[in-house]
Amino acid sequence: MAAPVCLEYRIEGNDFMVAGAASNNIKNTLKMLGISSSVCTRVAIIAYEAEINLVIHGGGGVLKAEITEDRVKLTAEDEGPGIADIEKAMTEGFSTATEYAREMGFGAGMGLPNIKKNSDEFNIESEVGKGTRLYSTVFFNKQ
Amino acid sequence: MTIGEICGFLGGEVQCTGDPGREITGAIAGDLLSFIMGAAKEGSLWITIQAHLNVAAVAVLKDLPLIIIASGRRAPDDLTERCASENIAVLSVPQSMYEVCAELARRGLNG
Numbered sequence: 069m070a071a072p073v074c075l076e077y078r079i080e081g082n083d084f085m086v087a088g089a090a091s092n093n094i095k096n097t098l099k100m101l102g103i104s105s106s107v108c109t110r111v112a113i114i115a116y117e118a119e120i121n122l123v124i125h126g127g128g129g130v131l132k133a134e135i136t137e138d139r140v141k142l143t144a145e146d147e148g149p150g151i152a153d154i155e156k157a158m159t160e161g162f163s164t165a166t167e168y169a170r171e172m173g174f175g176a177g178m179g180l181p182n183i184k185k186n187s188d189e190f191n192i193e194s195e196v197g198k199g200t201r202l203y204s205t206v207f208f209n210k211q
Numbered sequence: 212m213t214i215g216e217i218c219g220f221l222g223g224e225v226q227c228t229g230d231p232g233r234e235i236t237g238a239i240a241g242d243l244l245s246f247i248m249g250a251a252k253e254g255s256l257w258i259t260i261q262a263h264l265n266v267a268a269v270a271v272l273k274d275l276p277l278i279i280i281a282s283g284r285r286a287p288d289d290l291t292e293r294c295a296s297e298n299i300a301v302l303s304v305p306q307s308m309y310e311v312c313a314e315l316a317r318r319g320l321n322g
């Protein structure tokens with residue numbers, strides 16, 4: 069792969085129904101580049117959970133995928149309400165999703181744990197009232 | 212067993228045919244999208260009572276070729292259209308999730 073591939077998607081807030089399109093695009097791009105299917109699946113999980121969080125918690129934001137020779141680096145950024153207690157947010161089962169979102173099957177409180185589990189490198193920064201920035205890197209040749 | 216065989220013995224309504232000859236290699240049941248995202252194995256069928264567009268998003272991302280919508284719920288048009296374009300089969304059945312699981316297990320499909 070010569071030049072890095074950069075994908076960037078504007079994700080609208082509160083529009084549950086479009087969620088998944090950007091993640092699918094990222095997954096298909098990796099597939100086309102010949103990346104192994106297990107890596108594609110891990111990236112799909114991370115991208116989808118990040119995308120959903122932008123929609124249901126972040127009030128919308130930007131999802132980016134930067135693909136280079138040996139890895140993909142995902143960034144999800146929003147200017148939403150932020151997270152007061154990141155450690156709590158990372159706990160499996162913790163969720164502040166609305167009743168409506170839960171009825172639709174969101175709000176299991178497994179998104180951030182799923183993202184971390186599937187990442188080789190993971191970081192999340194947030195400031196209440198300012199927004200949230202999530203980073204995740206997956207290497208292609210690491211099992 | 213194949214998608215076509217499964218649709219045949221479960222009955223109900225095939226809302227999207229998908230690839231009837233495709234072999235199903237496992238099964239998962241649940242309504243929490245993040246749980247399915249994390250736990251489903253590629254090539255499995257998915258039994259749920261969720262019937263909205265994000266079900267297709269999860270099935271596409273995890274390569275789940277058959278969605279079984281249980282308890283008499285039906286997929287809305289936007290969901291069947293999305294599944295048709297992704298070649299995912301959708302079967303809606305009157306049986307509960309438990310009854311579908313029991314029937315599949317009796318026929319020898321393991322999770």
Ligand SMILES: Nc1ncnc2c1ncn2[C@@H]1O[C@H](COP(=O)(O)OP(=O)(O)O)[C@@H](O)[C@H]1O
Binds near residue numbers: 122148175177181200
């Ligand atoms: N982008 C975000 N902006 C604000 N809060 C967030 C964001 N992402 C996650 N959170 C908070 O972290 C919690 C846990 O997130 P997650 O593990 O994805 O579970 P869920 O989305 O099912 O609630 C959320 O319920 C929410 O309170």
Ligand SMILES: [Mg+2]
Binds near residue numbers: 117120175177180
């Ligand atoms: Mg989430």
